[in-house]
Each structure stands twice: as structure tokens, then as C-alpha cells.
Amino acid sequence: MTLSTAKPLKRSRIFGLSLPRTPMVMFFEGFLKHPVMVGSIIPSSKKLIRHMLGPVDWASCKVFVEYGPGVGTFTRQILAALPHDGCYIAIDTNPDFIDYLAATFADPRFRPVLGSAADVEKIVADAGFDHADYVLSGLPFSTLPKGLGDKIGAATARVLRSGGQFLVYQFSPKVRDFIAPHFARIDHGFEPWNVPPAQLYWAHKA
Ligand SMILES: C[S@@+](CC[C@H](N)C(=O)[O-])C[C@H]1O[C@@H](n2cnc3c(N)ncnc32)[C@H](O)[C@@H]1O
Numbered sequence: 001m002t003l004s005t006a007k008p009l010k011r012s013r014i015f016g017l018s019l020p021r022t023p024m025v026m027f028f029e030g031f032l033k034h035p036v037m038v039g040s041i042i043p044s045s046k047k048l049i050r051h052m053l054g055p056v057d058w059a060s061c062k063v064f065v066e067y068g069p070g071v072g073t074f075t076r077q078i079l080a081a082l083p084h085d086g087c088y089i090a091i092d093t094n095p096d097f098i099d100y101l102a103a104t105f106a107d108p109r110f111r112p113v114l115g116s117a118a119d120v121e122k123i124v125a126d127a128g129f130d131h132a133d134y135v136l137s138g139l140p141f142s143t144l145p146k147g148l149g150d151k152i153g154a155a156t157a158r159v160l161r162s163g164g165q166f167l168v169y170q171f172s173p174k175v176r177d178f179i180a181p182h183f184a185r186i187d188h189g190f191e192p193w194n195v196p197p198a199q200l201y202w203a204h205k206a
Helices: 023-033 046-053 075-081 095-104 117-126 148-159 173-182
Strands: 011-014 017-020 063-067 087-092 110-114 132-137 160-170 185-191 198-204
Touching (some): 011 023, 023 095, 046 075, 046 185, 046 198, 063 075, 075 087, 087 095, 087 117, 095 110, 117 132, 117 148, 160 173, 173 185, 173 198
Parallel strands (some): 063 087, 087 110, 132 160
Antiparallel strands (some): 011 017, 160 198
16 A cells, blocks of 8 residues: 655634635635635636636747746646647736745746746746746736736836737726837737626737
């Protein structure tokens, strides 16, 4: 008999209940601790993930950055599509989420980073790259502290290579205000099969 060496999952205590730390429980716990930063009580749907990532040209993608990965709702799909020599940097401000991602996804291409999307240029440079090919954002732009959304929009436009894309999903179309000043072409979509339904944007760097 071979004994598993995997660490047992810790349990979460929510409203007095002891629950196994599944991604859904972790996410809800994250929302209860930091409602403004997490901005949603359940992770994105599979349909939203497919819709958002649909236009990505994976063959030309070497550096993929994600803001606000949470418990890694997009992570499996991104790792499955990313070229074997690609790099996937996932930036989140919540240390519980970053620890969970590091423990859950053992892939040498994957780099979970505790930090803010506003510092994306330094984070990408520290990883050894000049630019990113794609940046995906699940940030709750409308509830972020004042000024932060504009800062993140500008930093993202600078960190992307020419021809790179900023992929953004949000429940409110107001998010377009944060990206429009920095991107001349923005394609729009809508995903009804998500709670709540989401606005999708693909912003192209000229
Ligand atoms: C709505 S959740 C998105 C979760 C996941 N991407 C999904 O689709 O289910 C927003 C995430 O953004 C993170 N976040 C909030 N502000 C941030 C910032 N300035 N930089 C990086 N991540 C941030 C939160 O900790 C949270 O994990």
C-alpha cells in the first residue's frame, strides 16, 4: 500500500460550519473576508471562460498574465492551451488565494504572484520578460479603490506588446471607461450563462 504524501486539505469555518476547502468554499470565504476586492460570491462559469479565451492565438503566446485569478477558475484551461515554453503569471492581492494556487497547480510554466495588478510592469520584468502577449482581468474594476482602475488600465497598455490584447470580463459595462483611454480598438461580447451575466471586452494594442 502506498500512503499519499499530499497534505490534507485544511477546513474553512463559515457561519460556524466546518467545510472542506473546495475552490467554491475558498472563493466564498475570500468574498466574506474582502468583499470589495473579490467583488463576486461565486467563480466564473465554464461558458464565460470559453467565450473570453476563444479569440486567443495560443501559438503566438509566450507570456500570459492574469489579474485576480482567485482560486484558479481559468487556470486549467490556460495551462492546457499555453505553449510548452510559455509563461503564465497570475497576480492576486489575496495571500490565501496565492497559497492555494501554488499548492494546487504544479506546473513549471505557472507563476502565482502576491501583488497588485497596478505593479504588473515590475512583476513581468522580475519574471524576466519585456512584455506580455495577453493580459486577462477578472478584477472588480467598479469597486476598486478610487484611481486604481485607471492606473491598472494604463499599466496594462504599457506592459502589452504591439498586437497584444487585454481581455476583460465584468458585470458592469462601466469597466470600458477604464480601458477606452488606452486602447483604440475594443471588441465587445456578452455572456448570459454566468452569475451574474457578464460583459466581455477584447482590447487590442496597436
Ligand atoms: C471576481 S474575483 C475573480 C475570480 C476569478 N478570476 C473568477 O473568474 O472566478 C476578483 C479577484 O481579484 C483580486 N483582486 C482585487 N484587487 C486586485 C488587484 N489590485 N490586483 C490583483 N488582484 C486583485 C481578488 O483578490 C479576487 O481574487
